[in-house]
Amino acid sequence: MSDQEKPTLxxxxxxDFLNVAAVGSGTLITIGxxxxxxxxxxxxxxxxxHYQPIPKSGQRCQACALWQSxxxxxxxxxxxxxxxxxxxxxxxx
Amino acid sequence: xxxxxxASRWSLLPAVLLFGTALxxxxxxxxxxxxxxxxxxxxxxxxxxGYGPELTQFGREFKLGGYTLRMHxxxxxxAMAVASWTHTRKDxxxxxxxxxxxxxxxxxxxxxxxxxxxxxxxxxxAQLVTYDGVGRSWSWDNIDLRAVTSAKIFGxxxxxGVALSNNPTVQDPWNTLPAWGFPFTDTAVSQTPAAAExxxxxxxxxxxxxxxYGWIGHKVYVEGGGYTSPSSGALKFVGVxxxxxxxxHGLAPYGRIAYQNDVAGGTFEVGGNLLKAxxxxxxxxxxxxxxxxxxxxxxxxxxxxxxxxxxxxADVRFEHEHGDLRASCALALVxxxxxxxxxxxxxxxxxxAVRYNWRGKLGITASPFSISGSRNFNLYGGNGRPDxxxxxxxxxxxxxxxxxxxxxxxxNTRFGLQYTVYGxxxxxxxxxxxxxxxxxxxxxxxxxxxxxx
Numbered sequence: 353m354s355d356q357e358k359p360t361l362x363x364x365x366x367x368d369f370l371n372v373a374a375v376g377s378g379t380l381i382t383i384g385x386x387x388x389x390x391x392x393x394x395x396x397x398x399x400x401x402h403y404q405p406i407p408k409s410g411q412r413c414q415a416c417a418l419w420q421s422x423x424x425x426x427x428x429x430x431x432x433x434x435x436x437x438x439x440x441x442x443x444x445x
Numbered sequence: 446x447x448x449x450x451x452a453s454r455w456s457l458l459p460a461v462l463l464f465g466t467a468l469x470x471x472x473x474x475x476x477x478x479x480x481x482x483x484x485x486x487x488x489x490x491x492x493x494x495g496y497g498p499e500l501t502q503f504g505r506e507f508k509l510g511g512y513t514l515r516m517h518x519x520x521x522x523x524a525m526a527v528a529s530w531t532h533t534r535k536d537x538x539x540x541x542x543x544x545x546x547x548x549x550x551x552x553x554x555x556x557x558x559x560x561x562x563x564x565x566x567x568x569x570x571a572q573l574v575t576y577d578g579v580g581r582s583w584s585w586d587n588i589d590l591r592a593v594t595s596a597k598i599f600g601x602x603x604x605x606g607v608a609l610s611n612n613p614t615v616q617d618p619w620n621t622l623p624a625w626g627f628p629f630t631d632t633a634v635s636q637t638p639a640a641a642e643x644x645x646x647x648x649x650x651x652x653x654x655x656x657x658y659g660w661i662g663h664k665v666y667v668e669g670g671g672y673t674s675p676s677s678g679a680l681k682f683v684g685v686x687x688x689x690x691x692x693x694h695g696l697a698p699y700g701r702i703a704y705q706n707d708v709a710g711g712t713f714e715v716g717g718n719l720l721k722a723x724x725x726x727x728x729x730x731x732x733x734x735x736x737x738x739x740x741x742x743x744x745x746x747x748x749x750x751x752x753x754x755x756x757x758x759a760d761v762r763f764e765h766e767h768g769d770l771r772a773s774c775a776l777a778l779v780x781x782x783x784x785x786x787x788x789x790x791x792x793x794x795x796x797x798a799v800r801y802n803w804r805g806k807l808g809i810t811a812s813p814f815s816i817s818g819s820r821n822f823n824l825y826g827g828n829g830r831p832d833x834x835x836x837x838x839x840x841x842x843x844x845x846x847x848x849x850x851x852x853x854x855x856x857n858t859r860f861g862l863q864y865t866v867y868g869x870x871x872x873x874x875x876x877x878x879x880x881x882x883x884x885x886x887x888x889x890x891x892x893x894x895x896x897x898x
Binding site for chain 1: 485486490501502503506507510514515516517595602662663664705706707710749750753
């Protein structure tokens with residue numbers, strides 16, 4: 353099928369590149385600065401994290417890298433059961 | 446004597462301006478720091494080895510949850526660039542367009558992303574604009590927009606969603622299927638086998654589709670929907686060749702099922718996929734016939750954490766394709782036009798990748814691959830067989846996957862070295878082109894740098 357007719361696409365000009373680079377640079381610098389302002393730490397709600405007070409597939413909060421004994425989590429708000437589970441589960445290894 | 450040559454004198458300029466320094470994909474790839482800012486988690490929380498696109502269990506949940514999980518306000522923009530130097534065992538004759546016969550240093554890809562969630566029900570990942578430094582062209586790239594809600598199904602906490610995407614398998618949360626499978630970055634500089642299946646990326650960017658899915662009990666995944674072709678004008682506007690591969694007749698149905706559970710202390714997944722498509726080649730409907738493709742596949746993956754920062758992952762995929770290119774035959778795009786059955790074929794493809802990540806920084810991967818199928822002299826040169834096989838090895842270093850970059854937590858980079866060895870290439874081990882070329886002549890060493898912000 354190599355003899356199919358190819359469409360004519362506009363070639364990229366040096367001006368295109370410079371425009372994209374200039375706009376992109378400014379945007380990304382802004383993002384970087386804005387990121388610092390947004391960085392106030394807080395936790396996910398249990399609903400957001402799909403938390404359940406029972407294990408899933410053998411996975412339980414007590415075996416998670418984010419677990420904080422006796423009943424809390426580094427990233428999920430509220431009281432957390434050691435036998436619970438949520439979507440942020442990360443095995444300790 | 447060979448010379449290293451930059452793709453063009455100014456083609457690396459954006460990377461230089463954007464990132465200050467650049468040793469900066471033909472193959473789509475993604476690592477999106479905007480999501481790290483949104484979730485308050487570093488790249489390693491969602492990505493194995495601290496860099497995209499291989500997803501951890503949480504990364505899969507975040508994706509299937511419609512990218513809506515949010516801890517902080519965020520600016521939903523990211524950028525990425527990949528540059529590489531490639532050496533093939535023998536010079537390429539003729540050399541690739543604009544490039545040398547060997548030892549080419551190129552900007553493979555630079556992309557701008559919009560990525561984030563809106564409220565509790567909408568989110569997306571849009572690789573909005575990509576510059577292909579080898580093809581020297583702009584186009585849109587992977588798009589995955591979602592609407593989701595939580596539900597109880599069979600008493601289990603579940604997620605129901607709808608995904609709008611422009612590349613079948615880009616919406617998949619496992620790294621077994623083509624869009625996000627290993628190798629996560631490669632280049633268009635070196636030669637690759639001629640035979641590939643439709644699902645391997647032929648439709649990427651050339652279709653749009655909607656699929657509905659259920660993530661039932663966070664264990665069972667069921668997805669179904671279809672893809673169709675945008676208008677020729679719309680595809681030209683987004684920088685995609687509307688004639689390749691052509692226009693889909695009606696809808697191309699796509700389905701996917703998978704099951705995920707803990708096995709041997711790791712997260713195990715097994716699944717299957719199906720894609721059927723009838724395509725008017727080159728958008729030519731004059732014969733009333735269409736090319737028919739049926740792809741079905743099986744896949745499995747396993748990911749295990751070892752210690753605090755090490756991990757072992759394994760992915761394997763088998764895909765079968767049956768093709769009947771009756772329209773291409775009638776149009777004499779394949780064969781001489783006298784037999785509409787001139788390209789009735791099948792292909793079988795295997796791919797696997799075993800990867801170890803040490804301390805979340807150093808990764809080593811071995812990835813064997815094989816494609817084989819029926820002999821057809823209308824489709825393939827040489828001995829008429831599509832067979833190719835080999836193995837790719839990769840060593841990569843990701844110094845700041847833990848969000849500890851000196852340029853801030855949004856900046857991440859990976860340095861890597863790939864080596865591809867071919868056992869067979871386009872049908873044979875030796876003299877595959879009947880002009881003296883051997884499969885091993887295409888063995889390639891690639892050194893790459895991949896930056897995301």
